[in-house]
Amino acid sequence: MIRFRITAFIAGIFWASILSSPLLADPVLSIVPSTSTVSVGGTVTFDVNISDITNLSAYQFDINFDPAVVSAISTMEGSFLVSGGGFVPNLIDNVGGTVSVADTLIGPLSVSGTGTLAIITMSGLAAGTTTLDFANVIFLDPNFNLINPTLVGGSLTVSSTSVPEPPSFLLLLVGVSIVILLTVKKQVI
Numbered sequence: 001m002i003r004f005r006i007t008a009f010i011a012g013i014f015w016a017s018i019l020s021s022p023l024l025a026d027p028v029l030s031i032v033p034s035t036s037t038v039s040v041g042g043t044v045t046f047d048v049n050i051s052d053i054t055n056l057s058a059y060q061f062d063i064n065f066d067p068a069v070v071s072a073i074s075t076m077e078g079s080f081l082v083s084g085g086g087f088v089p090n091l092i093d094n095v096g097g098t099v100s101v102a103d104t105l106i107g108p109l110s111v112s113g114t115g116t117l118a119i120i121t122m123s124g125l126a127a128g129t130t131t132l133d134f135a136n137v138i139f140l141d142p143n144f145n146l147i148n149p150t151l152v153g154g155s156l157t158v159s160s161t162s163v164p165e166p167p168s169f170l171l172l173l174v175g176v177s178i179v180i181l182l183t184v185k186k187q188v189i
Contacts, residue, residue: 025051025052026052026148026149026150027050027051027052027053027054027139027147027148027149027150028050028051028052028149028150028152029048029049029050029061029117029134029137029139029149029150029151029152030048030049030050030051030151030152030153030154031046031047031048031049031063031132031152031153031154032046032047032048032049032154033046033154034152034153034154034155035154035155035156035157036154036155036156036157037156037157037158037159038070038122038123038124038156038157038158038159039124039158039159039160040124040125040126040127040158040159040160041123041124042123042124043073043121043122043123043124044121044122044123044124044156045119045120045121045122046119046120046122046132046154046156047078047116047118047119047120048061048063048078048101048116048117048118048119048120049078049114049115049116049117050080050114050115050117050149051114052113052114053111053112053113053114053139053147053149054112054141054147055110055111055112055141055142055147056081056110056111056112056139056140056141056147057104057105057108057109057110057140057141057142058102058103058104058105058138058139058140059081059101059102059103059104059117059137059138059139059140060100060101060102060103060136060137060138061100061101061102061134061135061136061137061138062098062099062100062101062134062135062136062137063098063099063101063120063132063133063134063135063153064097064098064131064132064133064134064135065097065098065099065122065130065131065132065133065156066097066128066130066131067094067095067096067097067125068125068126068128069124069125069126069127069128069129069130069156069158070122070123070124070125070130070156070158071094071122071123071125072092072094072099072120072121072122073092073121073122073123074092074120074121075091075092075099075101075118075119075120075121076118076119076120077103077117077118077119078115078116078117078118078119079115079116080111080113080114080115080116080117081103081105081111081115081117098135099120100136101117101118101120103117103118105142108142109142110141110142122156124158124159125158126158127158127159127160128157128158129155129156129157129158130155130156130158131153131154131155132153132154132155132156133153134151134153137149137151
């Protein structure tokens, strides 16, 4: 009987510990949408999102891109960490191809969950495709412990702009109309 009670007690503690603590997924830092297309001279905006993060107090990351294909125009703070702190916008290097973003909460504050960290706008310079890769990623909790998110970059394709050519039938119709008008005008004179 005592053996049964001890086994039941241990099993109860085991199941209580499993059921009382949520199964935590690894946080994911991602570019949304993961693939975008813009024409030469056009602009495109994408979000940098974090999902399933716990106790985020500060972060910093770079996004590398090909400066021959696109140029960065601006960075804005997303809605996830706006409760106070120091967002560092517009650290843009269009020669080296890097956008740097950083933000921190002041004091022993932290946030948990899923949301948008930054909004980045870029412009297409030349036809081609560039990857959007994360580098120098640092995420910290209030005790300065590192949080290691999974990184999911993206890509941006710039399509060349071309002047659309009118359909052949339309050109033929315009040509025939001009010939008819000139013939009718000649007969009137």
